[in-house]
Amino acid sequence: MINDPPQAEYDYIIIGAGSAGCILAERLSASGEFTVLLLEAGGTDNHPWFKMPMGYGKLYYNPRYNWMYYTTPQVQLDHRNLYVPRGKVRGGSGAINAMIYVRGAAQDFEDWATATGDSGWAYDSVLPYFKKLENHWNPNTQWHGQAGKIHVSSLRSGMHPVCNSFLAACRELGYHENADFNGAQLEGFGVYDVNIDKGIRDSSSRAYLQPALKRANLMVLTHSLVQQIVVDEQKRAIAVKVTTGRTSRTCTARKEILLCAGAVDSPKLLELSGIGDGAHLQNLGIPVVKHLPQVGERLQDHLCASYYYKTNVPTLNEPFNSLIQQAKMGLQYVLFKNGPLALSVNQTGGFFKTQPSLSQPNIQLYFNPLSYTIPKDGKVAIKTDPYPGVLLAVAACRPTSRGRVHAVSTDHTVAPAINPNYLSTDKDIEDALAGSHLMRQIVASPRLQQVITEETIPSTQMQTDEQMLEFFRANSGSIYHLCGSCAMGKTEADSVVDSQLRVHGVQGLRVVDASVFPNVTSGNTNAPVMMLAERAADLILKARTAAS
Ligand SMILES: Cc1cc2nc3c(=O)[nH]c(=O)nc-3n(C[C@H](O)[C@H](O)[C@H](O)COP(=O)(O)OP(=O)(O)OC[C@H]3O[C@@H](n4cnc5c(N)ncnc54)[C@H](O)[C@@H]3O)c2cc1C
Incomplete structure (x- = not known):
């Protein structure tokens, strides 16, 4: 890796070293x-908080x-x-x-294929890419890869014993037990898979980028904020303007610029570069390079609400609240890379259908072996409750609310306006209620009633749909999971990029991150x-081969 000073020209310039950018690099x-x-x-x-999962x-x-x-x-909230x-x-x-x-x-990927008109995004076509990236604990090669860079482990061996009560409750209620959410089907309850490799978080930075840093043809510049993509008169993206510390420079891309700044910053950067809705750009005083009205539109997210419970059995709250236990857990982690x-x-x-007639699971649940208060002032870390407790959290799997994210200033250091427009459809409201009832149903099962002594938040006094919705609005x-703000699609009217991730009407520029999800x-x-x-x-490398 060359670190400084950079040359001025590269074949590819990637903006954003996130989940997607590190893999591309x-x-x-x-x-x-x-x-x-x-x-x-x-x-x-490099800080240890990135390695230790509970970091x-x-x-x-952490700003x-x-x-x-x-x-x-x-x-709506x-x-x-x-x-x-x-x-x-x-x-x-x-x-x-x-x-x-x-x-x-x-079905999510079948929907991507329909939205783009490209079967390359259908599940059968993307499954080999999932397998390619995985080094999966499950040896079933029909569904999993073992030779990939990202370690996927199961929490089965280390999960807290109180989680067994949740699994037993779902079993007792007759829900489908799913031993593998990433296997034949998504529906059912079970134990989550995680990106953890022998006790260490396995991000795409650690798994892909880290080993590549020694390559002479790869330069990684951190603390480098891209402020604009430069597009020439032939509507070809040719360079980026970037500030590293106090140094501003323009770096040129001979082949392509790949925008991987995520669902919030990718649309903002396109707009700051003159690619977006013409009227909006003119309002901001940005010269219009390419009128592309879908930039920043169609933003989606999963909205989540948690219910909190006191238990009569130990949970993770006690060790996290005790300095001695914390020291023990720390030592256990340092010495053996295991423990909480x-x-x-x-x-x-798991993933549940709240109506048997549904073709897809509509609710995702999380059962966590601890309970905590998320501070509202943003100044202190998450604090576990001073008594044993657990939480159940709910999110609709396939929300239909769509919002938008747009630049509000020509100053590239100003955050864009992020409006996911949560809970703005009847379907999402129905799912919020159905999910809340599902949590209550599972908690009411004899198996969980053996360990749960009280619903602390919202409290069992809250019973009607109206109250449940009120709670959801006030607390979700x-x-x-922000995505969709530079969506893939068929035309400029319905999307920002085509099915090859190329920005409509601009040469040499692709978006590769969560913003391109059609749904x-x-x-x-x-x-x-x-x-x-x-x-x-x-796609990028094949296009290069075809061109040469
Ligand atoms: C707290 C949290 C918990 C989550 N939990 C889970 C989970 O358990 N499982 C799961 O599957 N997903 C989870 N997600 C979501 C998941 O991590 C994201 O969907 C995914 O990482 C998005 O990847 P990306 O490449 O689109 O963007 P990112 O990974 O966000 O990468 C974008 C990168 O671009 C950089 N960047 C932005 N603007 C500029 C600029 N102007 N110049 C230079 N660089 C720039 C950013 O600093 C960032 O590094 C979670 C997300 C968060 C925040």
Whole structure:
């Protein structure tokens, strides 16, 4: 890796070293044939909090590594501004996330294929890319890869014993037990897979970028904020303007610029570069390079609400509240890379249909072996409750609410206006209620009633649909799966990029990150982003071969 000073010209320039950007950097530089520049606004992910899975709590409100965005006031959620963390570090949001590994439902990708008119995004076509990226614990090669770079482990061996009560409750109620959410079907309850390799978070930074850093043809510049993509008169993206510390420079791309800044910053950067809705750009005083009205539109997210419970059996609250126990867990982690600090807090859960007639699961649940208060002031880390407790969280799998994210200033350091427009459709309201009832049904099962002594929040006094919805509106939050703001599609009228991820009407520019999802997947979004980056690398390299 060359670190400084950079040359002025590269074959490929990648903006954003997040979940997608790190994979592209590795794949495009692998042959040694091309020079690649990877630009990242944040710093490196060397701090131990990035390695230790429970370091999650220390990164959640950490302005050094996190953009710490907020939404605009959400009309359907009591006009609250919801917190939307995003990774600002090598590894991006994949370096600060909760590490759950879920591909999504096969139907999600059939929907991508329909939206793009390209069967290359159908499940059968993307499955080989999921397998390619995985080093999966499950040896079933029909569904899993073992030779990939991202380690996928199961929490089965280390999960907290209280999680067994949740699994037993679901079993007791007759729900389908799913031994593999990433196998033949998504539906059912079970134990989550995670991106953890022998007790260490396995982000695309660690798994893909780290080993590639020694390549002479790959340059990674951290603390480098891209402010604009330069497009020439032939409508070809040719360069980026970037500021590293106090130094501003323009770097030129001989072949392509790959925008991987995520679902919030990719549309903002396109707009700052004159690519977006003409009227909006003119209002901001930005010269219109390409009128592309869908830039920033169609933003989606999963909205989540948690119910909290006191238990009569130990949970993770006690060790996290005791200094002596913390020291023991720390030592256990340092010496053996196991114990509670080596795990994700989202250990069990599943995907449920709240009506048998539904063709797809509509609800995802998380059962966590701890309960906590998320601070509202953003100044302190997440704090576990001072008594044994657990939480159940619910999110609709396939929300239909769509919002938008747009630049509000020509100053590239100003955050865009993020409006996911949560809960703005009847379907999403129905799912919020159905999911809340599902949680109550599972908690009421004899098996969970043996260990749960009280619903602390919202409390069993809250019973009617009206009250449940009121609670949802007042307490739900993002589960950080923002996507869709530069969606793939067929034409300029319905999308920002085509099925090859090329920005409509601009040569030499692709978007490769969660923003291109035509629809949010039914589960957590990191696995599909990494699959997308693997496929994008193939598309880019094949296009190069065809051109030469
Ligand atoms: C707190 C949290 C928990 C989550 N938990 C899970 C989970 O358990 N499982 C799961 O599957 N998903 C989870 N997610 C979601 C998942 O991590 C994201 O969907 C995924 O990482 C998005 O990848 P991306 O490549 O689109 O963007 P990112 O990974 O966010 O990468 C974008 C990168 O671009 C950089 N960047 C932005 N603007 C610029 C600029 N102007 N110049 C230079 N660089 C720039 C950013 O700093 C960042 O590094 C979570 C997300 C968060 C934030």
